Amino acid sequence: MPDRIVGGQSVRDRQKPLRMEPIQAIAEPLLKELYPGIWKRAEADLDQIPRLFYEGVWREHADEIMADIYAFADFHPVDEQRTDGAIKAWSQECAAELEGDYDQEYYRIAVQVGLLAYVNHMRELRTKVNCDIGWHRIAERFNDACSSVVGYGFISAGEKWGMLSLSYRCDPAGVETCRAAERVAVEASQRTCELCGRPGELRPGGWRKTLCDLHAAGRE
Numbered sequence: 001m002p003d004r005i006v007g008g009q010s011v012r013d014r015q016k017p018l019r020m021e022p023i024q025a026i027a028e029p030l031l032k033e034l035y036p037g038i039w040k041r042a043e044a045d046l047d048q049i050p051r052l053f054y055e056g057v058w059r060e061h062a063d064e065i066m067a068d069i070y071a072f073a074d075f076h077p078v079d080e081q082r083t084d085g086a087i088k089a090w091s092q093e094c095a096a097e098l099e100g101d102y103d104q105e106y107y108r109i110a111v112q113v114g115l116l117a118y119v120n121h122m123r124e125l126r127t128k129v130n131c132d133i134g135w136h137r138i139a140e141r142f143n144d145a146c147s148s149v150v151g152y153g154f155i156s157a158g159e160k161w162g163m164l165s166l167s168y169r170c171d172p173a174g175v176e177t178c179r180a181a182e183r184v185a186v187e188a189s190q191r192t193c194e195l196c197g198r199p200g201e202l203r204p205g206g207w208r209k210t211l212c213d214l215h216a217a218g219r220e
């Protein structure tokens, strides 16, 4: 088993990494809870039709569904914004762009349960993120970029020398992909206020922090 990578160095792994399975798979329990009529796989052909429509919409529109899920998270970077009501409204808006009543309805359901699953998973991820909320979305995007890499698992994120510091596990074959995503994340943290997510820069001082003008002013 590969050791985890911390700041470019390998160290012995002690924590269990968090791994995100494909969204459609982790959305199944939510589909069962909210739309049991679609979730069930009944014997009678007629009962299977909703299930076939649901799977069809994922098959034909997986990329668009994922893009809509990530866009919601970008527009609602703070967990408190990610309410069930906001998710419902978002999925309705996204579906309205499609043609045809059936496509619209099943697309709406796919985005809704997919988003609920994604947001739940991100709540779990945030228990391993030890920096202020301005950088939470940066850590999530890093995780999104790596989640399909074989052997990848998120271990933790924190602040070090005013920058985002990530630790994760991955197999040797995936190191380059993860390192590239890590560079993007660290670079983003260097120009994002850790406290609020607005544009910021590294502020010198006894305790170096990347902050926006407003938060830097409040610090003096």
Ligand SMILES: [Zn+2]
Pocket (backbone or CB within 6 Å): 193, 194, 195, 196, 197, 198, 200, 211, 212, 213, 214, 215
């Ligand atoms: Zn700020």
